[in-house]
Amino acid sequence: MQKRCSCGGQMTVKLRTVLFSGKVEIDNVPIFCCAACSQSEVLAEVKPDLTQLIEGLGDEPDKQTIAFEACNEWANLLLAVEAKPKSAEARSVEQMLEQRVNQLLDLYLLAQSLSDEAWMEELERRLAQLSKRTIHT
Template identity: 30%
Template sequence: MNHTQIEHVPMYRCCYCEHHELVEQVKEDLKQCLQCLQVAGERRAISFAEHSEFTRMMLKGCKVETSLDVDEWLDLYLLVQSLGDTLWQHQIIEALRRTQQ
């Protein structure tokens, strides 16, 4: 059995119940990608962004987000802390950790 890991597949995720759902705009692209992988039949890891313009644009947007410098993240953290949004605080902490890697 061949295994291929597909990274960067856009999904909606509920932060409360952990339900996952594929983003509608990529369903057809994902079907085509899976069909190509069945034909290729090799084991590997791929980025779905190579097969979907929508995904490429989303991924590019995510990379722009992480290009904030540490001072900007800390300013944002202080704002979010004043709003009492603990989920957002944790997300900012994770983003800060990624900038340090």
């Protein structure tokens, strides 16, 4: 996953800890970083979720650490890609994405059969995160 920086350099995705209000640490936020000019920007795909998360903290948040991968599917997916052993590098982000979507759809069918509406809503939200846009490589 790469993106061209405004300086012409190549930007690659890294999972970083973002500090908010000097108190709240948000772990594993996917960020594009440029190797040439060290500019960085949050992935467009995760921006709405990150904004929502920060808004939910209010003006005076308590000191805490939040695992972003627990509330965002892209962070979850990229963390899984990063954690895989180097020898298994053949598995691309696209394959992991497809696998994750299938997994969520299986869970959705299960939630549906249990008539668990809260769970169905949660799964719909997660599926929407992944299907909204695809990352261009």
